[in-house]
Amino acid sequence: MYAQMVTTDANRVRDISEMSDEERVFQERIDRGEKIEPTDWMPEGYRKTLIRQIGQHAHSEIVGQLPEGNWITRAPTLERKAILLAKVQDEAGHGLYLYCAAETLGVTRDELIELLHAGKMKYSSIFNYPTLTWADIGAVGWLVDGAAIMNQVPLQRTSFGPYSRAMVRICKEESFHQRQGFDIMMKMANGTPAQHRMAQDALNRFWYPSLMMFGPSDKDSVHSAQSMSWKIKINTNDELRQKFVDQTVPQAEFLGLTVPDDHLKWNEEKDGYDFSEPDWSEFFEVLKGNGPCNKERLDARIKAWDDGAWVRDGLMAHADKRAAARTAAE
């Protein structure tokens, strides 16, 4: 999940009898599975929550370029370099669709970027972990994109039209990324002893942070309940985490790698794995800014933005000159 712990401004989900006429009509449209479009009436809470969620998702795509970009110049073959470049380019493209989707809700891309840089908006916790070896590029594709897909496939059915349509495009590309990541892991796991060691080390480091991507257990979360009634969240965090573990454990076995969880066990009764929870105190520390790379990631984005100011200003100034010249000619 690229959006974690999105707040909704709601203390609880209101019953339909407590709603105004407009809200009731809106909720009924959602319940019928209709898409809400930008020009339609929508409750302020729905609009604000979507801005937070889509904005956080967009920021995650942009910041997510950094850990993978870290290995573009060191990719081990020209083919791997080309694949990784194409992947990071796709991620920037996803960021662009998502900022555009958010803009339909009345916020500009620049405003969202300023909120990110001011630390007032988040991006996914996963991108605050470092990519230390080439196997991490495999693990990011396999586990991180795998976890993202788990969440984004249902979001193709989300109630807000522009978000739903962006998800359809994004999911196609993410599936391709995940296959590429798994392909790197296969080569590494079946390669030399040093490569196998890198692959196992990558799994050891990325396993729990990947489980954290779904957010904490949401059985008590009123925000999740409100988001689910608005269909901007389709499954609970725990449902998706379970699905991810059930899908990923056999893949790790196929690779000959060991999932770093002594309590991992198949549970016949629930038809799924029992597994250890990640260390949630670590998760909350990362959200507070204390992950291994929080400072570097945000500093890199702020530096890119500040260093690029003269370029953006220059382009605007030129556009103004052209417009003035056209007006003068008329």
Place this chain on the structure above:
Amino acid sequence: MMTQGDNIANDILFEWLLRRGDTALILGHRVSEWCGHSPALEEDIALANIALDLIGQSRLWLGYAGEVEDRGRGENELAYLRDTWDFRNILLAEQPNGDFGTTLMRQFLIDVWQDALLEALKTSADERIAEIAVKAGKEVAYHLDRSSDLVIRLGDGTPESHWRMQDALDTLWPYVGEMFAADAVDEAMAAAGLAPDPKMLKPGWEHTVAAVFKQATLTQPQSDFAHKGGLTGRHSEHLGHLLSEMQFLQRAYPGATW
């Protein structure tokens, strides 16, 4: 049409192909260093796309070079297992990124040249060269559209964008001459009808850059001085650092497959 080596010694063709492949590879590497750090999201996408095109072109040129050499080296052996003195890229391609203006100006100066070179190579007597030129030519035409447009807009933007673009042009100008310096390899290729004489590309190149600089309100430097050496393996200090990063995994884990 003919196929490889019909009319030229393999070592000359190999040498010439390395110049094409290495220039695309090293420039592509430089451009890829921008990933995630550019001034706007649209530029992140454009720069990744350009780097991807250039890496793709280098694979075609180096793959063919390996076949011509016929010593069992493919694109990866050539890219990852040669030292600086065996690289044949132009010095301009390996110059550090600097600010966005320097990267853009470097791209523009090379795009104008590549565009003309690839156009001429479409009629090469060597089928493989002509095929690669057709594919790469489409990509470079787009790169040139973008870089010339941005040079104009930033040259004639704010006072700061103007001086940064002028500064980039002045800094990179001494590396321009190498693109048109012909040696025995180029002369043999031209004589065999495989490639244009680089000197012949210069008037068209000058015409295009002068037109763009005029619109961009930039002043073309007058000096004819040209740093040379890239095409014979005498590089700037920058290339060694670039290669030590690029080649790290292949060097640290010899024999592994990735």
